[in-house]
Amino acid sequence: MQRHLALMLYIAICGLIVFLVKAEWINAYIQIVIMFIGINIMLSSSLNLVNGYMGEFSCGHAGFMAVGAYVTSILNMWFFTKGNLFGDALFSPSLSVILFPVTLLIGGACAALIGLLVAIPSFKTRGDYLAIITLAVNYIIKSAIENIQTIGGARGFMGMRKVVNAMSDTVPLPWLMIWILVFTGLTVVVLHRFVSSTFGKGVVAVRDDEIAAEIMSVNTQRMKLIAFMLSSGLAGIAGGLFAHVLGYINPGSFTIMKSTEIMVMVYLGGMGSLSGSVMSAILFTVLMEFLRPLQLFKWVLIPLLLIILMMFRPEGIMGHRELPDMFPKLRRLFPSREV
Amino acid sequence: MDIQSFFQNLINAMQWGSFYALIALGYTLVYGVLLLINFAHGDIFMVGAYIGFFVATFLLGSYAFHLPMILSPNVVFVLTLLITMILTAGVGVTLERVAYRPLRRRGAGRLYIVITALMAGLILENGNLALLGASRRAFPDLIEKVVYTIGGVTFTNVKIIVILAALGVFFLLETIVRKTKIGMAMRAISYDRVAVPLMGIPIDTVIVFTFILGSSMAALAGVLFVSAYPVLEPYMGAMIGWKAFIAAVVGGIGEIRGAFIGGFVLGFIEIFVAAVFPSTFRDLIAFGILLLFLSIKPTGIFGVARAQKI
Amino acid sequence: MPVLQMRKINHFFGGLQAVRHFNLNIEEGELRGLIGPNGAGKTTIFNLVSGFYRPTEGDILFQGKPIAGLRPHQVTARGLARTFQNIRMWNSMTVLENLCISQHFDMGYGLLDTILANRRFVENEKRIRKTAMELLEILDLRDYANEYPKNLPYGLQRRVEIGRALTIKPKLLLLDEPAAGMNPSDIDKLIELIRWIRDQFKLTLWLIEHQMKVVMSVCEAISVLDFGEIIAEGRPDEIRNNPRVIKAYLGDEGITHA
Incomplete structure (x- = not known):
């Protein structure tokens, strides 16, 4: 019973949010902020796996997000809506309730596949090269989408709102919110299980001392590939949800700037701390909303904040620790599977 | 492509290659000494262009407070170049002192300094945007453009100046690094960062000197760039900076000739891709080629793999 | 032979x-x-x-x-x-974690088992910890299981490293x-x-x-x-x-x- 306490708590919160949305007690603006918090949690915690736990420097996370966003959006439009591009809907729009998460997973799988293509050449080489290769891949993905005119090219791709509406027409619930909450929870659970398992800690061993890891029987290349694919796959799912929240995406949504934004969240929360990433994603999203009146100055203020953080607390807010390490009482909520 | 448009493209490629090379230099110098990817460098280029703009307009007497005499545009150009290089070098050194040095002193990991660099770049970009607004500014015409035509190939004197400047800088830097004491100290640091201070070499002086060199070359590139393409906007440094960084890596980061060759390679690929394919394919194909190259030879053209000590 | x-x-x-x-x-x-x-x-x-x-x-x-x-x-x-x-x-990991990770050659489970946290995962994870603890016991290092290796005196670090190789x-x-x-x-x-x-x-x-x-x-x-x-x-x-x-x-x- 106790070991599921955190999960129950999360489900209760989600239930409350869904109820509030359904009862229309919270307005559309707050709903969108909540949805962005969920998406940002997915993005920052998945990037933390590579940039924090593994100690690499991937700076093209938005590229993988773009892959997921486009694949998911295209699939949904093809399956459930009537359009110029694909003609009649492939399935009845009412099926969207069931198939929407499937399309998200397919989007994630495609992003993971691209992640694999990136990881294979870059991990053979020195650490810094991942930064360059992910950077180049971010450009390539953006530029490739711009050049595919059938999916809108630089003008963007739209109509995902229809899919969201189709879902709530079938079963009147705030489906997008529900799926964001579900996938946010899943992302955190999957990453938590991964990094707290002996298997996943192989990634941390790679960061601490790659040579020792290889000699002590850790298949370092495979570990890196797995971590990178997991990370980019989750970013792809987040991208798919992101596309449906906005209802419209264009290549400009997935630039290096977006990647940098995700990196800010990771380093703000602390490398190698999952709870840090979750907290900083919440903090960052809310902060961005509060700083909205500052307009452009918020993009001076936030980097400044991070520089000061690097100077006085370079390991980020949490820095390699998790919440239960700081507040032992919380251990009841997050029981580890220790013997 | 006929021979005439080939040469036309060749000259354009040389010009773009020169810009990339001058910026790539800053990345490579700092990397060689500190093993730091100075992500703020592209924005130093942008700052250089803006400083150049304000210096030039001031010298031309566009503000309430102006010089007692009227200078000829050519003199203004040279003065602008020099003053801008000095001021931008100041910006680079300030950045090093305020942001990087404290971190280095407390022995923070390399990654933290890279993050700081990335953030410093954002501050420069967005700070500029917030302070000066998003409106584009036009750089005054300081050099009277002369168009030459040889055998159907047309080019301006600005292009020639850009290419010559890049070549001049290349020879100057090669001399500095190979022949002067401080240049040798720079190379020594890249070999062994622990032993060099013990040998009595003032490491901070060398680092400051490196930033002076890198930033002033970025400023040179900035002023030349806006002389050729007279539009200033706060994000002008981001894209060209990232690209120059990739050029530095392709050349073999840490190597001066690598930065130059890498810059020219990137320039050539971009211009010739745009000449053959629709121009929207430029980034796609250019980055694709670079990625392919790096996966075959990850250390770049001149880079040497450092052996791992076990 | x-x-x-x-x-x-x-x-x-x-x-x-x-x-x-x-x-x-x-x-x-x-x-x-x-x-x-x-x-x-x-x-x-x-x-x-x-x-x-x-x-x-x-x-x-x-x-x-x-x-x-x-x-x-x-x-x-x-x-x-x-x-x-x-x-x-x-x-960045404890002595015990060090001795667990070195058993990567014989995990008995994979990524999917980790994510599902199924029986296979739990049992193998138990086995891995048991092996590590037993070894720490024999090498007289039990008390240091939750210490970070870098905080140990040099001689003990060497002992831990040999222990890790023995896993x-x-x-x-x-x-x-x-x-x-x-x-x-x-x-x-x-x-x-x-x-x-x-x-x-x-x-x-x-x-x-x-x-x-x-x-x-x-x-x-x-x-x-x-x-x-x-x-x-x-x-x-x-x-x-x-x-x-x-x-x-x-x-x-x-x-x-x-």
């Missing part, structure tokens, strides 16, 4: 020949030493055996099977563990200068530990060492390497008086004065 056979190994770094016609057989249960002046190529030999370098020429057979060309983790998984000259622990359940254990940087009392404990490990785990040991005290009191046979070539082999007392060895260590003058 010898545990390890190295046949006609030549290894080049660019134009430099680091290892020259190297032949060696190590029999089961042996406690072998490898000594030689600095830069003789001792660590290179270990790196060749453990899979970091692929020999330019020659074969390496471990338990009769060729291992040259395998990746280091594959070599390790076959039961060939090693330690490093400068201790290389994963310092591989090695048939052959290579120790690269285990006594480096140790004080005399640590060294006595180390000598005791090495002997005890050999008897307790019934394994074959091969060590590089500069501390003559360790080499002479622990090893049953010693190979001497100079400029990548074996110049002498034999029992400790034979090596001690071998003129070629003295020459290699002290130069020509050593011989005239000896």
